[in-house]
Amino acid sequence: MRQEDLPEIRQLPLFRAMAHENFEALMEKSYAQNFPAGLELIRQGDPADFLHVVLEGSVELFASWSDRDCTMAVVHPVSTFILAACIKDAPYLMSARTLERSRLILVPSGDLRQVFRGDPDFAVSVINELAACYRTMVRNAKSLKLRNSRERVASYLLRQSRLAGDVVSYILPVEKRLLASYLGMTPENLSRTLRMLEKDGVKIDGMRVIITDRAKLTALVQPDLLIDGPDPDAASAGIGLPMIGGIPRSPGTRRRQA
Amino acid sequence: MRQEDLPEIRQLPLFRAMAHENFEALMEKSYAQNFPAGLELIRQGDPADFLHVVLEGSVELFASWSDRDCTMAVVHPVSTFILAACIKDAPYLMSARTLERSRLILVPSGDLRQVFRGDPDFAVSVINELAACYRTMVRNAKSLKLRNSRERVASYLLRQSRLAGDVVSYILPVEKRLLASYLGMTPENLSRTLRMLEKDGVKIDGMRVIITDRAKLTALVQPDLLIDGPDPDAASAGIGLPMIGGIPRSPGTRRRQA
DNA sequence: TTCGGCATTTGATTTTTATCAATCATATAC
DNA sequence: GTATATGATTGATAAAAATCAAATGCCGAA
Numbered sequence: 001m002r003q004e005d006l007p008e009i010r011q012l013p014l015f016r017a018m019a020h021e022n023f024e025a026l027m028e029k030s031y032a033q034n035f036p037a038g039l040e041l042i043r044q045g046d047p048a049d050f051l052h053v054v055l056e057g058s059v060e061l062f063a064s065w066s067d068r069d070c071t072m073a074v075v076h077p078v079s080t081f082i083l084a085a086c087i088k089d090a091p092y093l094m095s096a097r098t099l100e101r102s103r104l105i106l107v108p109s110g111d112l113r114q115v116f117r118g119d120p121d122f123a124v125s126v127i128n129e130l131a132a133c134y135r136t137m138v139r140n141a142k143s144l145k146l147r148n149s150r151e152r153v154a155s156y157l158l159r160q161s162r163l164a165g166d167v168v169s170y171i172l173p174v175e176k177r178l179l180a181s182y183l184g185m186t187p188e189n190l191s192r193t194l195r196m197l198e199k200d201g202v203k204i205d206g207m208r209v210i211i212t213d214r215a216k217l218t219a220l221v222q223p224d225l226l227i228d229g230p231d232p233d234a235a236s237a238g239i240g241l242p243m244i245g246g247i248p249r250s251p252g253t254r255r256r257q258a
Numbered sequence: 259m260r261q262e263d264l265p266e267i268r269q270l271p272l273f274r275a276m277a278h279e280n281f282e283a284l285m286e287k288s289y290a291q292n293f294p295a296g297l298e299l300i301r302q303g304d305p306a307d308f309l310h311v312v313l314e315g316s317v318e319l320f321a322s323w324s325d326r327d328c329t330m331a332v333v334h335p336v337s338t339f340i341l342a343a344c345i346k347d348a349p350y351l352m353s354a355r356t357l358e359r360s361r362l363i364l365v366p367s368g369d370l371r372q373v374f375r376g377d378p379d380f381a382v383s384v385i386n387e388l389a390a391c392y393r394t395m396v397r398n399a400k401s402l403k404l405r406n407s408r409e410r411v412a413s414y415l416l417r418q419s420r421l422a423g424d425v426v427s428y429i430l431p432v433e434k435r436l437l438a439s440y441l442g443m444t445p446e447n448l449s450r451t452l453r454m455l456e457k458d459g460v461k462i463d464g465m466r467v468i469i470t471d472r473a474k475l476t477a478l479v480q481p482d483l484l485i486d487g488p489d490p491d492a493a494s495a496g497i498g499l500p501m502i503g504g505i506p507r508s509p510g511t512r513r514r515q516a
Numbered sequence: 517t518t519c520g521g522c523a524t525t526t527g528a529t530t531t532t533t534a535t536c537a538a539t540c541a542t543a544t545a546c
Numbered sequence: 547g548t549a550t551a552t553g554a555t556t557g558a559t560a561a562a563a564a565t566c567a568a569a570t571g572c573c574g575a576a
Contacts, residue, residue, distance in 0.1 A: 044484055063396075065404040065482055072399065084389040084396075093396045093484050116385065123381040127374065130388040131342040137395040138321075138342075138351045141330065144402055145442050146323040149563075177523065184403050189563055191525055206524095206572090224323055226302055226351050407533075435553065444534060449555055464542090464554090 001032045001105070005055055008078055009105060012053070014129045018122035022115050030107040035098045042096040048085035050106040054078065057102025060178065061094045071181040074099065074174055083129060086112055099174070135231060142227050149185045153193045155221045156183060157202050159228050161211055169210045259290045259363070263313055266336055267363060270311070272387045276380035280373050288365040293356045300354040306343035308364040312336065315360025318436065319352045329439040332357065332432055341387060344370055357432070393489060400485050407443045411451045413479045414441060415460050417486050419469055427468045 006027060009015055015023060032055070035041065041052065044064060052059070054077045061073045061081060072094050075081045085092045086109035116123045143152055156179075164170045172179065180190035194204045200220050201213030211217060264285060267273055273281060290313070293299065299310065302322060310317070312335050319331045319339060330352050333339045343350045344367035374381045401410055414437070422428045430437065438448035452462045458478050459471030469475060 063400045063404060063484075065400065065485060066480055068404050070400075070403045072396070072403075084392045087385055087389040088393070088489070090393070090489060091484065093393055093400070117378065117382060120375065120378050120381060123378060123385065124375060127345055127381065127384050127388060130385060130392060131345040134342045134388060134392040134395060135346070135348070135351055137392060137399060138330070141395060141399050141402065142321045142323065142328075142351070144399065145328045145330075146321060146326050175523070186564060187524070188526085188565080192563095195525090222324055226321075226349065227323060231346070231348060433553070445554070446535080446556085447533060450533095453555090 001027060001030060005032055005103075005105065008055060009053060012078060012080065014080055014083075014125050015122075017125050018115070018119050022119045022122060026107060026111055026115055029111045030105050032103060032105050034101065034103050037098055037100045037102075040095060040097045041104070042082065042092050042094070044093060044095045045091050048082060048088075048090060048092055048109050051080055051083055051086045051109055051112055052096070053080045053105040053107065055103040055105060057104075058099045058174075059096050059102060059104075060099050061096050062181075063094050069095075069181075070184070071178050074178070074182070076173075080129070083126070083133065085109075087126070087130070089113065099178075132231065139227050139229065144184055146227070149183065149189060150193050150196065151221065152183045152185075153190065154197055154200065154202070154217060155223060155228055157197070157209055158211075158214075158217055158221050158223060160209070161214075167211075168214075169208060172207045172209060259285060259288060263290055263361075263363065266313060267311060270336060270338065272338055272341075272383050273380075275383045276373070276377050280377045280380060284365060284369055284373055287369045288363050290361060290363050292359065292361050295356055295358045295360075298353060298355045299362070300340065300350050300352070302351060302353045303349050306340060306346075306348060306350055306367050309338055309341055309344045309367055309370055310354070311338045311363040311365065313361040313363060315362075316357045316432075317354050317360060317362075318357050319354050320439075321352050327353075327439075328442070329436050332436070332440070334431075338387070341384070341391065343367075345384070345388070347371065357436075390489065397485050397487065402442055404485070407441065407447060408451050408454065409479065410441045410443075411448065412455055412458065412460070412475060413481060413486055415455070415467055416469075416472075416475055416479050416481060418467070419472075420486075420488075425469075426472075427466060430465045430467060 009027070010023060015026075018026075035057075041059065054075050056077055058077075059075045059081065060071055061075065062069050062071050073081075075096075081096065082092055082094065086107075089109065116126050143155065147155065160170060160173070161167055174182075176190055177187040180187045183190065185193070197217075198204075198212075201211065201215070201217035203210045203212050267285070268281060273284075276284075293315075295315075299317065312333050314335055316335075317333045317339065318329055319333065320327050320329050331339075333354075339354065340350055340352070344365075347367065374384050401413065405413065418431070419425055419428060432440075434448055435445040438445045441448065443451070455475075456462075456470075459469065459473070459475035461468045461470050
């Protein structure tokens with residue numbers, strides 16, 4: 001564990017409020033490690049031995065079933081992931097792999113559980129972090145169930161622009177096949193959808209996104225605070241692919257009843 | 259607030275561990291109320307003023323966007339819902355309506371937040387509840403993204419059988435159009451899918467489900483602990499429609515890479 | 517620089533799923 | 547009991563999205 005890592009971890013919402021000595025003790029038990037790109041850090045189903053903190057690089061959370069898998073989120077620095085499994089001392093529900101060379105902190109989940117039982121301020125931080133994660137997940141599920149793929153893509157593009165500070169142009173933070181999986185569609189479908197959206201106010205050139213007509217795109221997307229955020233507080237930022245600097249209904253939805 | 263309601267609330271995982279006087283104080287501020295069927299209890303976007311506890315009846319959590327809406331979960335007694343919004347003092351992400359005549363407890367979220375700040379045992383309970391809710395949501399998202407509609411239906415039918423004690427036959431706990439929306443499909447599609455599944459070991463007669471060939475159905479479903487549960491601990495039971503007593507890939511999945 | 521691998525794109529096609537319309541069933545109100 | 551509303555089913559069609567196959571473009575290694 002490098003001493004210069006500590007302040008960065010300490011300022012995380014999750015660790016910011018806890019007692020000094022508890023933070024020290026927890027970090028004492030933890031260790032930092034560098035991993036190469038493409039390494040599987042966690043396999044779903046394994047016991048949750050460590051809370052992970054991304055200091056540098058990025059990590060993909062993905063899920064597998066039968067012979068398929070899909071991207072659930074991408075975690076950027078500085079954020080934690082798989083807190084819930086650690087809290088419950090239950091098997092991980094998702095796997096994790098590095099997308100690039102990454103530096104992580106591993107906090108033993110047993111120590112974590114022990115500390116929040118004795119540190120009310122830390123307990124409150126854990127509560128806030130979990131609530132934020134939960135709400136992120138709900139937003140995600142809403143987007144999947146209420147929007148079709150074109151709407152998900154368009155809202156994603158607009159949201160990224162906002163997160164980067166309402167910029168007109170930005171670079172996609174992840175490769176497209178991963179984005180496709182995150183958005184619940186195939187790479188081919190994403191590619192075609194991006195092409196189709198050029199008439200709706202956004203142009204894609206390789207990894208670069210250019211908002212050519214924000215008003216038009218916004219009208220199409222109908223961004224919704226309760227899906228696209230931002231949440232008034234932004235505890236669990238860093239999760240869900242953020243960080244860059246007359247349409248058919250989607251499956252399982254029904255017309256609103258009066 | 260009826261005195262006879264208190265023990266039932268007290269035994270909930272969320273309230274079980276807290277200090278006696280805190281429980282008393284919290285209940286003092288809360289009130290019970292009966293609602294008719296079909297009443298909208300909560301509208302998404304509203305400030306989270308109350309934690310809700312279902313004592314009798316059932317409540318649908320649903321989400322709306324544009325002119326569509328979809329069922330996110332159904333809550334049965336005795337369970338709480340929308341804890342996360344109350345914790346964060348943020349707008350509800352979901353709406354709620356009674357499905358039948360229901361009796362609820364409303365706990366003011368301000369008092370709730372105040373209490374868990376001063377009661378470590380309660381804080382731990384909140385942490386566990388939120389972690390359980392989060393994991394339920396992750397399972398949900400995994401099912402939506404990794405499975406196609408036939409697989410979602412089949413796994414749902416099998417899971418309900420398990421929850422009822424591995425029974426061969428049971429009654430669907432909700433009407434089919436709601437189930438369809440919960441599973442992310444149209445009622446027509448659900449109807450057809452149920453019919454198709456008759457060759458795979460399950461027969462549907464009205465609201466009654468009969469497992470005719472459990473082995474066959476199980477082989478089709480490939481039930482997965484990390485999607486279908488059960489979670490080792492069952493804190494947030496009652497949510498997600500439980501309580502009853504060579505197939506194409508689904509959207510956005512990709513073949514597993516080696 | 518060339519090569520090889522991989523992501524992306526494009527096209528053709530199939531499968532899945534939604535939509536629309538109509539009928540049937542069931543339950544409730546009168 | 548009959549009428550009516552609502553949910554469920556069925557059939558025909560259309561749209562969305564996946565699949566398969568091939569071409570293109572890009573990047574890093576040799």
